[in-house]
Every structure is written in structure tokens, then in C-alpha cells.
Amino acid sequence: MSRPIVIQNASLYGDTVATLVVEDGVITAVDSDTRPEGAVVIDATGLVALPGLVDLHTHLREPGREDAETIETGSRAAARGGWTAVHAMANTTPVADTAGVVEQVWSRGQEIGLVDVYPIGAVTVGLKGEHLSEMGAMAHSKARVRLFSDDGVCVYDPVIMRRALEYVKAFDGAVVQHAQDLRLTEGAQMHEGEVSAELGLAGWPAVAEESIVARDALLAEHVGSRVHVQHLSTAGSVEIIRWAKGRGINVTAEATPHHLLLTHEEARTYDPLFKVNPPLRTQTDVDALRAAVADGTIDIIATDHAPHASEDKDCEWAAASFGMLGLETALGIVQKVLVDTGAATWRDVARLMSEAPARIGSVDDAHGRPLAAGEPANITLVDPRAAWTVRPEDLASRARNTPYGGIELPGRAVITLLRGVPTHLDPRFEGAFA
Numbered sequence: 210m211s212r213p214i215v216i217q218n219a220s221l222y223g224d225t226v227a228t229l230v231v232e233d234g235v236i237t238a239v240d241s242d243t244r245p246e247g248a249v250v251i252d253a254t255g256l257v258a259l260p261g262l263v264d265l266h267t268h269l270r271e272p273g274r275e276d277a278e279t280i281e282t283g284s285r286a287a288a289r290g291g292w293t294a295v296h297a298m299a300n301t302t303p304v305a306d307t308a309g310v311v312e313q314v315w316s317r318g319q320e321i322g323l324v325d326v327y328p329i330g331a332v333t334v335g336l337k338g339e340h341l342s343e344m345g346a347m348a349h350s351k352a353r354v355r356l357f358s359d360d361g362v363c364v365y366d367p368v369i370m371r372r373a374l375e376y377v378k379a380f381d382g383a384v385v386q387h388a389q390d391l392r393l394t395e396g397a398q399m400h401e402g403e404v405s406a407e408l409g410l411a412g413w414p415a416v417a418e419e420s421i422v423a424r425d426a427l428l429a430e431h432v433g434s435r436v437h438v439q440h441l442s443t444a445g446s447v448e449i450i451r452w453a454k455g456r457g458i459n460v461t462a463e464a465t466p467h468h469l470l471l472t473h474e475e476a477r478t479y480d481p482l483f484k485v486n487p488p489l490r491t492q493t494d495v496d497a498l499r500a501a502v503a504d505g506t507i508d509i510i511a512t513d514h515a516p517h518a519s520e521d522k523d524c525e526w527a528a529a530s531f532g533m534l535g536l537e538t539a540l541g542i543v544q545k546v547l548v549d550t551g552a553a554t555w556r557d558v559a560r561l562m563s564e565a566p567a568r569i570g571s572v573d574d575a576h577g578r579p580l581a582a583g584e585p586a587n588i589t590l591v592d593p594r595a596a597w598t599v600r601p602e603d604l605a606s607r608a609r610n611t612p613y614g615g616i617e618l619p620g621r622a623v624i625t626l627l628r629g630v631p632t633h634l635d636p637r638f639e640g641a642f643a
């Protein structure tokens with residue numbers, strides 16, 4: 210058993226200042242004078258306490274591309290970023306399309322113990338879009354899979370999508386969609402617009418995302434099922450989600466930190482660190498995404514942490530892989546673009562990055578719980594005044610493909626607790642736990 214921890218003067222949800230007492234992995238008291246014997250006492254003055262963050266969209270690359278990331282290095286990156294749970298995407302080698310693979314991923318995550326790793330199952334065998342995977346077997350395996358996604362590719366065939374939506378109803382699951390019309394984006398390299406025209410790079414038009422978002426919302430309505438749309442990137446997609454929710458369709462959506470911060474102008478550098486799927490869009494899209502996060506149309510912020518080996522990124526734009534790192538920088542970017550701008554509060558951040566993703570991922574028995582007595586001690590302490598400069602070489606991730614090298618972020622997680630066990634400690638707190 211780990212030592213009891215007393216966290217004094219933390220600002221719960223950036224709001225009331227209180228003391229949290231943690232014993233045997235559980236919050237045993239809030240704002241009491243209890244001091245369990247042998248407790249580690251932390252002075253959290255100036256720190257914001259949030260429920261441990263839950264990422265609904267992480268690529269861990271194991272099995273198959275352990276040169277880019279492993280469950281261990283990705284777990285460490287997650288803990289450092291303030292996450293206590295991540296949902297691991299299925300586009301590994303082999304693909305997570307069987308009970309065997311998802312059980313391995315789940316068990317490896319538990320063995321490492323830095324973060325709960327919840328595998329997402331593939332919708333179709335080998336992500337090929339042709340035959341449904343053994344979703345039921347994955348759902349009933351010890352990994353208890355509830356979310357299914359072919360992320361990296363779109364579930365393009367509307368009949369397959371319909372069947373998947375019907376199937377997941379049996380275990381209260383959801384289909385998680387990478388919305389990309391394949392025909393409209395053949396060979397696409399970046400957002401289709403002024404910049405792609407100037408640079409002469411093949412464009413990925415907004416309509417290629419929006420048409421699939423609309424189709425899937427309607428399919429979910431038709432069969433009475435639940436769909437979650439990944440990495441929403443356009444103002445039009447926001448309008449469709451808003452419309453679908455107004456109509457009572459069971460749809461949820463996520464935005465990534467990079468789509469909330471960066472635009473297609475970055476492509477002018479020709480630096481593949483900015484090459485991502487869906488592509489960075491226009492400032493109008495960024496503004497619409499921020500507004501949708503603020504008003505609740507977009508339910509969650511998810512990283513789409515996509516590690517790549519250097520040979521897949523240190524090359525010319527057209528040859529490079531899509532994707533960028535996100536776990537260690539997400540909280541700082543969210544503070545920068547939402548909290549420090551007044552668009553959202555820390556209370557909102559708790560909802561966007563912990564409570565709502567836990568609910569959508571059906572892990573809300575363990576994560577995204579209230580900071581209250583009797584709840585599991587999954588806690589992230591954020592120092593909103595600990596500005597830092599991102600240095601790719603300092604990241605815990607095995608990969609180095611962050612687009613934020615040299616950028617200053619306003620704050621970061623300084624302590625992460627998973628069931629009362631510190632999984633990340635800023636050096637200033639190491640002494641207290643020694």
C-alpha cells in the first residue's frame with residue numbers, strides 16, 4: 210500500500226480551496242483536519258486539482274511499431290501530461306481486431322501501472338472496411354471494450370457503418386468515427402484552400418469530413434445507436450453536430466488541441482511536423498471549434514497523440530506520415546487557448562478532459578469521478594503558473610514529432626495520482642514523497 214497523502218490548499222476545479230486526504234487509493238476526506246499517520250503532506254497552494262484526465266484518442270503503437278512508441282513510453286508521457294486513463298487506438302500491427310490483441314494491450318497497461326490503458330477495438334477486420342471484427346468477443350473479453358474505431362481510416366461503406374452501429378447497441382457501446390470521405394481525399398496532403406493552392410499540395414476539402422459526419426449522425430438516428438466523431442476540424446462539422454444534437458441524435462464529438470491552436474498557414478514551412486489528419490484548417494475553423502468547445506457542442510478534447518519514428522517525419526512533406534504528439538502538451542495548450550482567454554474555466558476543463566471522455570468511453574465507474582470522499586484518488590494537480598518551453602528532447606514519449614518545439618506553454622501538470630499512487634511528480638515534490 211502506498212503512503213497516505215494530504216493535499217493542502219488545492220483549488221478544487223479552480224474554485225474552492227480545500228484539503229484532500231488520500232488513503233489506500235481512495236479520497237477519504239475533503240476539507241477535514243484528519244492527518245493519517247505517516248502521510249505525505251503536499252502544499253498545493255496555487256495549484257488546481259482536477260479529476261485525472263482521460264484521453265479518448267491515443268496511439269500507443271504497440272504492438273508493431275515499438276520504435277515509435279510503446280505502451281510503457283506512451284503511459285509515461287500520459288502520466289506526465291496529467292492523464293490517468295487513455296484509450297488506445299486499434300491501428301497497430303497486428304490490428305486490435307480480436308479479443309486476444311485487446312486483452313494483451315489491456316494487461317500490458319495494467320502491468321506498467323502508470324495509466325489505465327483502455328483498448329479501442331477495430332470496427333472492421335484489419336481496418337479494411339469490409340467485414341465487421343469480432344466486436345462481441347472484444348466487448349466480453351477482460352478488456353471490456355466499449356468503443357470501436359477504424360481510426361486512421363474512415364468506416365466508409367454505409368452498410369458496414371450501419372451494421373456496426375446496430376451491433377454496439379447490444380453492449381451499450383459506440384462507434385467512433387474518423388470522418389473522411391476516401392474518394393474526396395485521394396492523395397490529399399493538407400487542407401484544401403488558398404494555402405494548398407499556393408503551395409501546390411493536393412487539398413483535403415472540408416466537405417470530405419462534413420459529409421461523413423452528417424451521414425453518420427443520420428445513420429445513428431436511423432438505427433437508434435451512438436456515434437462519436439473524432440478530431441472534428443471544420444466549422445461546417447460543428448454546425449452539423451449542433452443540428453444533430455438539437456434533433457436528439459446520440460452523437461458526441463471531440464476536438465484536438467492542435468486543431469484549436471494551429472492553422473493551415475503552418476504548412477508554408479513545409480515542415481512535416483504540421484502534417485496531420487484531418488489537416489490543420491483555417492482561422493475561421495479554429496474559432497468555430499473554440500466556440501463549440503465553450504458552448505458544449507463539442508463534448509471533449511482528445512489528443513490524437515500520434516507518435517512517428519523519425520524516418521517517417523524527417524523527410525519531405527509528401528512522403529511524411531500524418532500525425533503529431535499530444536499527450537504532454539495538451540493541458541498547456543488548453544490552458545493557453547481556452548482558460549487564459551476566458552473561453553472556459555477549469556471546471557469546464559474537468560468536464561472536457563476527464564468527466565465527459567470517461568462517460569463516452571464507459572469508464573466512468575473508475576475515472577472522471579468527482580473530487581469527493583469515497584471516490585478513487587485519480588487526481589491531477591495543475592500549476593497554471595508553471596510556464597515552460599517545449600523541448601522535444603525532454604519528452605517522455607519515444608517519438609519526437611511535436612510541432613510545439615520552442616513554444617512556451619503557460620502551465621502543466623505537476624502531480625498525477627493514479628489510485629493514490631504518484632505516476633508523475635514535478636521535481637519540487639519529490640522530496641515530500643522521498
Ligand SMILES: NC(=O)N[C@@H](CC(=O)O)C(=O)O
Nearest residue numbers: 268360361485486515531532
Ligand atoms: N491523426 C493522424 O494524422 N494520424 C493518426 C491516425 C488518425 O488519427 O487518423 C496515426 O495513427 O498516425
Ligand SMILES: [Zn+2]
Nearest residue numbers: 360361387439
Ligand atoms: Zn483519425
Ligand SMILES: [Zn+2]
Nearest residue numbers: 298360361513
Ligand atoms: Zn488518431
